[in-house]
Amino acid sequence: MKILLVASEVTPFAKTGGLADVAAALPRALARLGHDVRIFMPWYHSVSEQRLATEPLNLALEVEIAGVMRSAEVRRGWLGDIPVYFLDYPEFFQRQGLYGTPAGDYPDNAWRFGLFCRAVLDALPQLDFQPDVLHLNDWQTGLIPVLLRGERSKDPFYAGTGTVITIHNLGYQGLFPAETLSELGLDPALFHMGGLEYYGQLSFLKGGLLFADRITTVSPTYCEEIQTPLFGHGFEGILQGRRKDLLGILNGIDCKQWDPERDLALVAPYSAAHPEGKERNKQALQEQLGLDADERQPVLAMITRLATQKGLDILEAAWPRLMRRSLQFVLLGDGEQHHREFFRKLQNRYRGRVSITLGFDDSLARQIYAGSDLFLMPSHYEPCGLGQLIALRYGSIPLVRRTGGLADTVRDADQTPPGNGFLFGPPTATALLQALDRALKRYRDSSGWNRLVAGALSEDFSWERSARRYVEIYQQARESRKKLN
Numbered sequence: 001m002k003i004l005l006v007a008s009e010v011t012p013f014a015k016t017g018g019l020a021d022v023a024a025a026l027p028r029a030l031a032r033l034g035h036d037v038r039i040f041m042p043w044y045h046s047v048s049e050q051r052l053a054t055e056p057l058n059l060a061l062e063v064e065i066a067g068v069m070r071s072a073e074v075r076r077g078w079l080g081d082i083p084v085y086f087l088d089y090p091e092f093f094q095r096q097g098l099y100g101t102p103a104g105d106y107p108d109n110a111w112r113f114g115l116f117c118r119a120v121l122d123a124l125p126q127l128d129f130q131p132d133v134l135h136l137n138d139w140q141t142g143l144i145p146v147l148l149r150g151e152r153s154k155d156p157f158y159a160g161t162g163t164v165i166t167i168h169n170l171g172y173q174g175l176f177p178a179e180t181l182s183e184l185g186l187d188p189a190l191f192h193m194g195g196l197e198y199y200g201q202l203s204f205l206k207g208g209l210l211f212a213d214r215i216t217t218v219s220p221t222y223c224e225e226i227q228t229p230l231f232g233h234g235f236e237g238i239l240q241g242r243r244k245d246l247l248g249i250l251n252g253i254d255c256k257q258w259d260p261e262r263d264l265a266l267v268a269p270y271s272a273a274h275p276e277g278k279e280r281n282k283q284a285l286q287e288q289l290g291l292d293a294d295e296r297q298p299v300l301a302m303i304t305r306l307a308t309q310k311g312l313d314i315l316e317a318a319w320p321r322l323m324r325r326s327l328q329f330v331l332l333g334d335g336e337q338h339h340r341e342f343f344r345k346l347q348n349r350y351r352g353r354v355s356i357t358l359g360f361d362d363s364l365a366r367q368i369y370a371g372s373d374l375f376l377m378p379s380h381y382e383p384c385g386l387g388q389l390i391a392l393r394y395g396s397i398p399l400v401r402r403t404g405g406l407a408d409t410v411r412d413a414d415q416t417p418p419g420n421g422f423l424f425g426p427p428t429a430t431a432l433l434q435a436l437d438r439a440l441k442r443y444r445d446s447s448g449w450n451r452l453v454a455g456a457l458s459e460d461f462s463w464e465r466s467a468r469r470y471v472e473i474y475q476q477a478r479e480s481r482k483k484l485n
């Protein structure tokens, strides 16, 4: 099949979270299955800084946004053997962040990603790449199905192109003032409750959910959850209505990119066959972060976007009691200002026991996965979660809330048959601490703990199985598109 994956972030070019990992690992897995897969993403400042070998394709795209005709360019680069098309429009994308700054989102995000959606569809005929399926991801790409079903419905180039949109996080809906609709040149007739309107605003994601041929999300449990009011963010009705076109496919991780045996960021390699190196990574982490050099102290880690979704309020409520336990705590995170403030204040308060790093740092993240014993994800909701999968791959045992993809990938070690981590249900400090105490008890039983780590190191989270499921969905999307013609 000819597949175009469209995403607003792709590892290693640009990343704020798990979407970027998926948008690189899935195409690689699809290419291994023999498909002609390509990627489209914006050419951000952070991408141009990497000095990649790319070539301008001289497409001269003209897209009108907010009454101004804008000339954009496309550059072609590579992710291994996979062509990556970068949309180059400096006024919108040459900025420090992908979507905004710690103070908030960029005010013109609708224009930025509206331009992106239109430009992708304008570019493909010129690139002479006629995809069987467009795989779209999150709100940033949500207008593409709207355009294909609307103003481009008679375009023969796209007559055989199905669309699949994947929800990586329903909490981000791409909401903008109503007048954005006309600024983006969309049909005003689309602005109603059964269309793109969401409580008086325009929602990019709603457009994608209404008009894509198939909808997927990133775990079976989250797929069920988002059809209920508690997790549906107001979209549960639409999702129930599209139930037969909706499916949860669990994310994998790219086991080559995340491999403690080959990871150059680590001081010592290790694996299920040779787990000894993990201890050296723990020592190095303690030294590097100014923690007491004590191998018997369990290191509890978090690597996360600092967003309330991630259950930081639960951790914050548990904090004084957590510090009464015998452990070291490491956090690497970036995001919302009020959470940054909470952790910034802790930075120098617990010398030798707590390390807080505010920022995004891939190499430090790898060292933390390798050097930690326990990996905490107390999320309120978690579409899939990659953190717990990477942690397992690096032998750091997940301690997570039982929700979404966490519930699908972590099984409790205190159950029979014994699982790979520790789970808690209620979103409370007490429940978190009870699960933590069970984990700490296991940690003190060193042979039991070593068995747990050995089990984690030999688990398989590769993409292949999920990639095959995506191919099935792509085929279905293409069939339903054809039936519409």
Ligand code: ADP
Pocket (backbone or CB within 6 Å): 016, 017, 018, 019, 021, 303, 304, 305, 332, 333, 334, 359, 360, 361, 362, 365, 384, 385, 386, 387, 388, 390
């Ligand atoms: P989400 O996509 O909601 O942010 P996931 O658990 O699915 O959460 O994916 C998070 C990914 O981003 C993981 O690869 C994690 O290692 C990485 N990550 C998150 N925060 C940071 C950070 N501050 N520095 C480096 N990597 C980070």
